[in-house]
Amino acid sequence: MTKFEVVFITTPAIGQLVPIVEFAHHLINCDPRFSITILIVTLPQRPLVNTYVQSCVATSASTNINFVHLPPVDLPSPDQFQSSIGCLSLFAERHKPHVKQAITNLMATESDLDLDLDRRLVGFFIDLFTTSMIDVANELDIPCYLYFQSTAAFLGFMIHLPILDTQLTTGLAELDTELVIPSFVNPVPPSVLPSVVLEKDGYSFFLQNARRYLEPHALNSVSTSQVPPVYPIGPVLDLTGSAQWHPDRAQHERIMRWLDDQPPSTVVFLCFGSMGGVSGSQVREIAFGLELAGVRFVWALPEPPKAQFGLSDDYMSLEKVLPNGFLERTSKIGLVCGWVSQVSILAHKAIGGFISHCGWNSILESLWYGIPIATCPIYAEQQINAFQMVKELGLAIEIRLDYREGSDLVLANEVERGINCLMDYDNEVRKKVKEISKKSRVAMMENGSSYVSLKALIQELVL
Structure with missing residues (x-):
């Protein structure tokens, strides 16, 4: 054997x-x-x-x-x-x-x-x-x-980066024209590229990794025949595990009980990832936007990482970062909490929309459960993910595509407008997301596209 x-x-x-x-x-x-x-x-x-x-x-x-x-x-x-x-x-x-x-x-x-x-x-x-x-x-x-x-489109960007590098006469941050990247239908504005490729040091390390993706394939004229075989096996999701290793089980259970009492598809969920955190001034703008919109909400609000490579941690006092009286004024329609089991919340029948940083795992989870996204990227490749979801696929509502640390704040009226569009039950985005939810599940079934691709990978491995 x-x-x-x-x-x-x-x-x-x-x-x-x-x-x-x-x-x-x-x-x-x-x-x-x-x-x-x-x-x-x-x-x-x-x-x-x-x-x-x-x-x-x-x-x-x-x-x-x-x-x-x-x-x-x-x-x-x-x-x-x-x-x-x-x-x-x-x-x-x-x-x-x-x-x-x-x-x-x-x-x-x-x-x-x-x-x-x-x-x-x-x-x-x-x-x-x-x-x-x-x-x-x-x-x-x-x-x-x-x-x-990450996405196939972002993989295409990484594969194209060594070619793009030979054509550039300036850094990506200095470009004032949109980029034509083969894996994207539309020209890509430099403002939605990952922050690290807009920095000289980050760009050089990104380029170094990208060049290695194609070894030993030629880099001077990449064509389909020269790219190694690609096996799309997604969506790859942890649909149950995160609730089991949640660091604060009591908080998790409290949130789920509260959601149980809410009408179906009426709650907006806000979460910005395990390393995501926004400044105090941005927190206040989001809070004012939530009040203006007047919707039910669950807001996972961790403190930004305190150290390089650190993870977000729960605030010791939410009152100090939120506007005065916010928690009291919204106590009947919303919850503000720390780190959560995101997939458990997205799976709940009460959730009707998701304001997200657009990390690829978060996007896959929301699409799996048919929950439309409003985009608020923060770091990594999230800006280009947001661009793809809004401009390429029509699967998300734009709050902001190019927000990142140091950029202009996303203002309260932008948040309110995004929430109103997100929770419009007749919008085309919501209908498309429901369709993609069904397709993603079919892809994972026996003889679905992902299943077939996984079998092909296994055949490659064993031979």
Whole structure:
């Protein structure tokens, strides 16, 4: 009998790790001959990641998924980078010796197992910011695959970036013309590009990762035939797990009880991700906009991260950041809380709209449950996700496409207008989102497009 081993490594962030774990489950459920080893990079600034991993380990005995913690390494010193992506890329690079040793140990262990059982290491999956691990795969002669936890359009941007770089005579931040990117139908304004590519240091590290996506394929004239095979297997979602490892179960249960008492599709949910937080002045504008709109709401309002690579934390006192009297004036129609199990709330029948930072996991969850989005991006690739959802696909309401730290505030009247459009039950966006919800579920069924693509990937791995 032959068993197939696959190794994963990912950036230590909830948005990257959760899809990897869920993909591992999909792989094993589709073909039980597979077993998975996930290499865990530890970042002390992100305790929520550690909590999630601990919950996975506790339930992994019966799943053929093994979690291996890599030895800790120090973050690079500030004189080596000027951007978060630079730091993360260098941090990943420092793990290469430990990753090589962990995989070597795994291969040695497999060779010592039952001789009647043929165990083969058939693939090493990296993510969009751990491309330095391609070197490890090459040294060990293991096929390497990129698990891209974002949109196909954004992957197209990354693949096109090395070509674009040869055409630029100025930095992307200085461009005053829209960009023609093959994976987008419409020209893309520079204002919706990720913040890191608008910075010199961030751009260089982004470009460095993008170039590695295509190795050893030619970069000077990328065509469809030169891009490695792409297997679209999504949506990959954790539809139940987050409620199980929620750090504040009492708060979660209180929110769910409150939602149970609300009429169907009447509540707006506001949430800006595990690393998302907005300034105090922006919080007040959102609060005033909610009051103007007068809708029922649940607002997950964490404090912005206090340190680089830190996660948002709950405010010690919501009264200090919200407008005077806001909590009292809205006590009958709304809840303001800290970190929440987002997918559990989106699944609730009372939710009718979602004001989101447009992280790709959040978009997939909202589409799965047929909940329309109003866009308020903050960081990473969220601006270009918002652009795609509004301008390319017509699946979201625009509050702002290009908001980011340091930009002009999203004003209360913009929030009010966005909420009113979002909660218009006859708008075309809502109808399209309901259609996409059905299609996303069909895609995951046996013989659906994602299922067929996953089977094709498995065939690639085992051969």
